[in-house]
Structure formats: structure tokens, C-alpha cells
Amino acid sequence: MNPTPAAAIEFVNVTYRINGNRTLISDLNLSIRRGETLMLLGRSGSGKTTTLKLINRLLAQSDGKVLVDGRSTTDWDVIRLRRHIGYAIQEAGLFPHYSVEKNVALVPRLERWEPARIAARVREVLQLVGLPYGEYSDRYPDQLSGGQRQRVGLARALAADPEILLMDEPFGALDPITRAELQHEFLELKRTLSKTIVFVTHDVAEALMLGDRIALMDNGKLKGVFAPAEFLRSPDDSVQPYVNAFRATRQILNSGA
């Protein structure tokens, strides 16, 4: 094993343009450490989801390099790369014609694991996201609540035990109570699993609560990477609006109490 903590994911001078002209990401340099949870924070259209999709090559950069485990994503076999990276999104994207069990088993099955190993893993990973196997394995996505679907989506992303997990506003569509519940469980999970997680959000509070570091994006550019405490203290102009919004909410809450 290499003793130096090599970056799990690295962006080197990455630019992404669509149709050759509109630039969605410009000259991005970002190194994501192994085992950390990096929050990509920004408004809609800031390029955070685009950045996420460049990691598993759902999108291909126009210029520069994206390295996963030290290897350029263009050198990876794209199918191998994607099965090596878990992916959870806001709408969960569960297969409506698959039961919970079959949804979660997807990647292990594609990877041709032994059936017994798949069954054990499905059980384990459903337990991990708080869904008892006996009660949920036979259900179909349309028999689940939004929060339960998100949990299944997370279980599916974790099933093949990938070292990297990409999450695109996974809790964005949930009601506030369910969201808070899942955020807390996410913190637990993150501690026990120690995976490299890249998490897209537009919610400052979520970024501060869940992230080890926060990468702030604006208009296709990376404005800086901050630890949560640094973020709150940062005099940076692009950070200020977020901190102010966060403080304003806090104040209203405190004055009401």
C-alpha cells in the first residue's frame, strides 16, 4: 500500500463545454482526498452536478483530466469505472419493474457475484440504511415512501461496496422531517463506512453539517474549498451570501425561541 494519502479523485484543468461553445465548467482544479466527504455547494446552474457527472463519465470533459484512483477516466473501461463508483440521485431512479431486493442486487448481479453472496449483501446493506429485509425486500418502488425510496437508492449505490460514492442532492425532494432523519443517518453511515463521498447540494446547512470540506462553485468556477468552520469565517465575497443566509435563518430561529 502506498503510505501517502493519494487523492481518490482529481480534477486537473478541467473544462466542459456543450456544443463546443457554452462553457459549463471552466478550468477546474480540485483534489478529493481518500475517505473524505466533499460537498459541492452552489446555486442551480453553478456546475456542481456537471462536475459530479464528469467523475463517472456520464459526461466527458472537453479539456483537462479527471483522475480516479490516479488513473484518467478516459483510460478506464467506462463500465468498470461506473461499477467501481456508487451513484445516488434525488429521484432515486429505482427500476419500477424490480423489487427492492432486485434493485439493490443490481450491481452485484451485473458483476456476477455468487447468488448466496448477493443475498447476504442485500440483507446487510438494507439493514445499513434502516430497512428491515423481511419487510421491504419484496416491495416495489411505488409501494415505498419518498424517504424509503432514497434509502433503497442509497443501498443500491452501496451494494457492491464501491470506494467512491457520488450523491446528487439525494435528500433534495424529501419533506423536512424525513430529510433531517436521513441526514443524521448519513452522518452515522459516513463514519462507519469511511468512503470517499462527493455530495452535491445547494443547501448551506446540509453542506456544513455533512461535509468534511465544502467546495463552493459559482458559474462554472470553483471559488474555493473550505472546512465547515473555515467556511463560516471566510471573508471571501462568494462565500458571504451563503454564510449570511445561514446566519439569518439561525437568527430568526433563535429570536423565536
Place this chain on the structure above:
Amino acid sequence: MSLPEFLAAHKREVLTLSGEHLWLVGVSMLLAVAIGVPLGIALSRRPALRSLILGANNIMQTIPSLALFGLLLPVPWIGARADRLAILALTLYALLPVVRNTYTGIAGVDAPVREAAVAMGLTPRQLLWQVELPLASNVIVAGIRTATVITVGVATIAAAIGAGGLGEFIFRGLAMVDNNVILAGAIPAALMALCADFVLGAIQRSLVRRPLRIHH
């Protein structure tokens, strides 16, 4: 002679012509599905082809069937036998609903489902067979159902070029100005269309997205 009497007297002929009719429809539908489904899949992969192929198909539909039978007559091998000609024409008519529904069904798969599938590392082939086709299957069968019912009807025209089928009775009845003879062709054809509609409808309902079952 009343209609039941006529049918009783011509039982054998009714059966033979019904058999011919079934054969014309069956072979045409098999061909239409074998060509139409892959074509619909190709359209979902290359949207640029969409207006071209669906347009060409739409134009097909506007050609009166009798004219189409006539137009295909000079085609070598096909034009040599009436049943080949009829099958080709019927296949061309049946193609549009099959192609269009295959395309529509695949295009109707939710974007997040498709995105998750790709992101999980499904190959394009796995995406097609494990996600797109199963989720589109009831829409595809709906297209096959429409096409089959239309084909049962249009196939009666095939008798005009001597390809046989229940149209024989209809054309003969028209020439004889005898409603019983017309009905001897029209009623079995209508029953055939209703049966096809019922059976394919049942298949379609069994393919609704989530199988309705508590346990498997």
C-alpha cells in the same frame, strides 16, 4: 336463404377462407414485429432518423390499400404470387403502429431511471434488455394490438388481387348484391379482430409496469 343457412351450407369454405385470412394476418404481423421493433429501437438511438422513418411510415398509411396492392404488382418475386404481395402490403401497413409504439415506449422510460442505469454501469445492451424493453413492453404490445386489428380488416381487401381470405365472400357478395354472402365474410373477420384485440389486450394488461403480486 338466411345467413345461418348459408353459413351451414358453406361451412367448409368459411373455414378455409378463415384459415387463409389468419395466415395472411399472422405472417404479416410476424414480419411487422420482426422489422418494426428493431426499427423502433434504432429510432430511439438515433433521433435524427425519427422524422424520416415515421414520415415515410405515415405516407404509407395514406396510400389506399387497393392502390398499394396494385403498385406492388410489378415488384419481382413479390408480384409473382398474390399471397406474397398481400403479405408485403399488410406488413407495410402494420409497421407504423409497431415502430411508433416501440419508439414511444422506450422514450417514455423515466430519465432518472435511465440515468441511474447508465451510472450503475449497465452496458447499452443491458440497458435495452433489462430496463428499456421491459418498461416499454406494454406500450409495444399496445402497438402490436392496434396493428393486428387493422390488419385483420385490411386483409379482406387482399381478395381483390386473388390472395384469398374472408374478403372472397365480401367481394362475391358485393358482385351478387347478396348481403348474406357479404356477412359470411364480414362476421368471421370481425370476430377475428375482436379475438385478437381481447387476447393482446390481456397480454398488455399483464405487462403493466409492476406485476401486481404480493409474493413471488
